Amino acid sequence: MYKGQSGMWSWLFHRISGLGILLFLFIHIVDVSMLLFGPAVYNNSVLLFDWWVVRLLSLSLVVAVFYHAFNGIRIIAIDFWRKGARYQRVLFAIVLVVTIIVFVPVAYIIMQPVIPWLIQWPPRAIVGK
Numbered sequence: 724m725y726k727g728q729s730g731m732w733s734w735l736f737h738r739i740s741g742l743g744i745l746l747f748l749f750i751h752i753v754d755v756s757m758l759l760f761g762p763a764v765y766n767n768s769v770l771l772f773d774w775w776v777v778r779l780l781s782l783s784l785v786v787a788v789f790y791h792a793f794n795g796i797r798i799i800a801i802d803f804w805r806k807g808a809r810y811q812r813v814l815f816a817i818v819l820v821v822t823i824i825v826f827v828p829v830a831y832i833i834m835q836p837v838i839p840w841l842i843q844w845p846p847r848a849i850v851g852k
Contacts, residue, residue, distance in 0.1 A: 729815040737794050740787035747784050775837040782833055786826050793818045 757765040771777055797814045801807035807814070 729812045733794055733797070733815045733818070736790060737798075740791040740794075743784065743787040744791060773836070775834075778833055778837055782830050785829055785833065786822065789825050789829075790818070790822045793821050 754768060757768045772781070794815075797818050800814060801811060
């Protein structure tokens with residue numbers, strides 16, 4: 724029985740991140756297809772990306788792309804380096820650490836426009852009611 728070691732987790736995360744990237748591709752195709760309905764419809768659909776919830780979904784896409792890319796490099800290293808399989812656990816840890824290190828500044832950049840709104844909760848418009 725497989726006991727859930729690093730190889731299983733890296734495989735599972737790789738598949739999940741790949742499916743998340745594929746889902747984003749479908750959403751992106753729908754988003755771009757809004758141009759067919761005219762500029763007003765497209766501009767209104769793009770306003771959706773300013774919501775903080777959609778920005779969090781964008782963060783999940785970014786972390787999925789980073790992990791998928793770095794784990795792909797790990798898989799290449801295991802396949803083409805003789806000692807790669809021996810260092811699989813270390814390489815998986817490196818992938819996780821590098822993903823987090825690269826993700827944190829990008830997360831700040833993506834969330835920066837909505838950080839003041841998140842800090843001021845509940846929004847002032849609701850407090851007055």
